[in-house]
Amino acid sequence: MSYLSISAFIICQNEEHYLGHCIESLEGFAEIVIVDSGSTDGTLALIQSYIDKGWPLRLFRETWRGYAGQKQFALEQCTQDWCFNIDSDERLDKALRRLLPELLDAPDEVVGWRVARRPYLVGYGYTSENVRERKNLRLIRRGRGAYDLRQQVHEGIAASGEVRSATTGSLLHFRPLIIDEQILKENKYSTLKADQQIAEGRRPRLSKLIFSPIIYFLRLYFRNGLWRCGVPGFIEAMTGFIYAFLTQAKIAQRAALRARPNHDDYVGR
Structure with a gap:
């Protein structure tokens, strides 16, 4: 199988009901880094089941550092040319998967890509492609960005170089809370x-x-x-x-x- 030179990185705790589909949407990635901060449900067993099936998954257990600190730790474990930040309750839609090879082939001056996200609404389902949240930097060249550790919530990567926005494709956010x-x-x-x-x-x-x-x-x-x-x-x-x-x-x-x-x-x- 041909792999994309991307390390996906995920932070999680007690995400047994969400993480599986997230991992499966990353099929074809060269590496999946997961940093767990003390799950007590079936999350660790779920992760191990994917490792046993041969998925390129690396598990780290790390005491909670805050959102930015935890994601920075996860980012630092990535080994591929590009690093993709994704949450346990997110999945790549088909359009974004098709677009990834083009994003990876960006000119050297482009160090990152912003990606849209579409939520799942109770009583509706995933919003259409015409409904998108603000695009956020999710795909970054390794070593060309870091998290601002002062940010306690809505943390993001600060890039050292040009960042562009993906024209199509979205992350699907599945956490339908009443x-x-x-x-x-x-x-x-x-x-x-x-x-x-x-x-x-x-x-x-x-x-x-x-x-x-x-x-x-x-x-x-x-x-x-x-x-x-x-x-x-x-x-x-x-x-x-x-x-x-x-x-x-x-x-x-x-x-x-x-x-x-x-x-x-x-x-x-």
């Missing part, structure tokens, strides 16, 4: 984002609290095309609104508590 679970995730991620921005010196602004959630919703719903997906698309865009609002509200409240700590100043008769 709204009860999705709100818990948005709460967790917004806490990480707020704490990160406060550490960077970000101060609360009423304009950001008001307009950031609205802009986030409009970008997802209209520019990214979630309006095409009916009620599931509207719900998806609204979760983005909630994430943006929670982030700004937490920045504001943390500043307010520093200025005026909670004190019960009730005076009885």
Whole structure:
């Protein structure tokens, strides 16, 4: 079998129900690096089953370093000319697989490629190719990029050179959480984002609290095309609104508590 000179790298913990299809979508990659941070379900057994079948898979066990730190560790284990960042709940669609040889054949000055991602919506399925999230840098030449370890969430690779956007193809994101679970995730991620921005010196602004959630919703719903997906698309865009609002509200409240700590100043008769 002819292999593509790509190392896919994945960080995971307790991803038994998602990781298998992710691995299978990487068929033809020369190397698959998986860094596990302490799975207690059947994830490790699943990984071993693919190793036993002859998949080019290398497993590392590493204590959690944070999202950026964990991905940087995984990236450093890659040995191929190109490195591809993919999450356990993501899969390459057919168009992206067909495009990969062309991306690898890029001129020397091109060090990375941004790739679109299409989510799976509860009650709808994967969005069409007309509905895409913002393209992010996922494919990087080895040694030509690294993660910013200061980023606590939505971490990305900082490339040392020209980065282009893939014209077709997408990653498929399969984690269909009902709204009860999705709100818990948005709460967790917004806490990480707020704490990160406060550490960077970000101060609360009423304009950001008001307009950031609205802009986030409009970008997802209209520019990214979630309006095409009916009620599931509207719900998806609204979760983005909630994430943006929670982030700004937490920045504001943390500043307010520093200025005026909670004190019960009730005076009885």
